[in-house]
Amino acid sequence: MLPLSLLNTAKGHPVLVELKTGVTYNGHLHSCDNFMNLNLHEVICTAADGEKFWRLPEVYIRGATIKYLRLPDEIIDLVREDREYRERREAASGNGRGGFRGGRGGGGGGQRGGRGGGRGGRGGFSKQQ
Amino acid sequence: MSEAVGLQSYINQQVFVVTYDGRTIMGELKGFDQTCTLILKKAVERIIQKNDATEEIPLGLYIVRGPDVALVGEMDAEREDAIDWEQVHADAMRGMGENH
Numbered sequence: 001m002l003p004l005s006l007l008n009t010a011k012g013h014p015v016l017v018e019l020k021t022g023v024t025y026n027g028h029l030h031s032c033d034n035f036m037n038l039n040l041h042e043v044i045c046t047a048a049d050g051e052k053f054w055r056l057p058e059v060y061i062r063g064a065t066i067k068y069l070r071l072p073d074e075i076i077d078l079v080r081e082d083r084e085y086r087e088r089r090e091a092a093s094g095n096g097r098g099g100f101r102g103g104r105g106g107g108g109g110g111q112r113g114g115r116g117g118g119r120g121g122r123g124g125f126s127k128q129q
Numbered sequence: 130m131s132e133a134v135g136l137q138s139y140i141n142q143q144v145f146v147v148t149y150d151g152r153t154i155m156g157e158l159k160g161f162d163q164t165c166t167l168i169l170k171k172a173v174e175r176i177i178q179k180n181d182a183t184e185e186i187p188l189g190l191y192i193v194r195g196p197d198v199a200l201v202g203e204m205d206a207e208r209e210d211a212i213d214w215e216q217v218h219a220d221a222m223r224g225m226g227e228n229h
Contacts, residue, residue, distance in 0.1 A: 001160030003168050003192050020197070036166075036194070067150075069192040076159060076170055076190055 001079060006071070007032050009079045015040070016070040017061060022048030025059055036063030136161045136201060143204040144169070148197050151222035153177075155204060156191060164195030175214065178221070183214045199225060 010029050017025045017038065027043030038061045045054040136158065144158045146167065153176075156169030172191035176184040 001168060002162050003160055003166040004162065006160065006168055006192065063194075064196075066194050067148075067197050068194060070188060071190040071192065073171075073190050076168075 001076075004032075004034060004036065005083075006075065006079055007036065007069070010071050010075045013072055013075060015072075018067045018069075019061070019065045020067050021065070025061060027056075027059065030058075033063075036066060037061065038063070038066075136165075136167075139201065139203060143206065143209075145200075145202045145204050146193060146198060147200040147202075147222070148193065149199050149226070150197070150224040153222070154188065154191070154193070156188075158201070162195070165198050165201075166195040167191075167193045167198060167201065169193065176221075177214075177217055177219045179218055183217055185214075 007029070011031065013029060014027065015029045015038075017040070019025075024046045025040055025043050026046070027040035030039040030041045032038045038059075040059050040061065041057065043056040043059045045056055045059070046052070139158045140160070142158060143155060146154045146156070146169065148154065152174055154169065154172050154174050156172035158167060159170045160168040169188075169191040172188040174186045174188055176186065178184070
């Protein structure tokens with residue numbers, strides 16, 4: 001299982017993020033991207049020394065600054081269900097991804113006709129013997 | 130010895146992770162990616178101390194970012210159980226530098 005898949009499944013759930021600086025952010029995961037940049041809502045920010053606290057409505061965290069994340073234990077079970085659901089859908093639609101292949105063939109055929117017209121002179125090649 | 134490189138063979142097994150700040154975390158390796166970002170299930174941090182008894186802090190479902198991982202090792206359940214961790218004492222492991 002890829003860590004980013006797990007993180008995507010955790011959207012909407014509370015997470016704890018600790019940065020390399022030791023500051024921790026506790027909030028609901030609103031969104032994430034492939035760099036693990038995160039958007040958290042309703043956040044409690046705790047200083048590295050554990051002494052100071054802030055409440056922030058929304059934060060954006062750069063993935064590169066994250067040391068680790070803690071997620072609710074049940075998320076790992078949700079990923080399995082998520083994957084099974086997607087696999088069942090793909091099997092039922094019968095390769096929905098192949099739908100566009102017909103379009104490419106039609107476009108290429110039009111061009112080939114034009115190129116042939118210009119070289120009509122070649123037909124005049126005759127053996128002069 | 131097999132030629133397999135990488136963490137695939139450790140999947141669903143208990144592993145022992147050392148992070149760049151000198152923490153030791155154990156857990157079941159559920160996933161990883163090319164940057165060595167890890168998913169650990171039922172993660173536990175084991176803190177071995179010089180004068181006090183060893184502490185174990187349960188961490189639950191844990192994602193460690195690849196840049197913070199120094200080492201991932203296989204855990205041997207038998208050798209684990211054979212050691213009374215409460216009696217083990219050692220200096221705290223130092224971190225590996227500020228740039229990680």
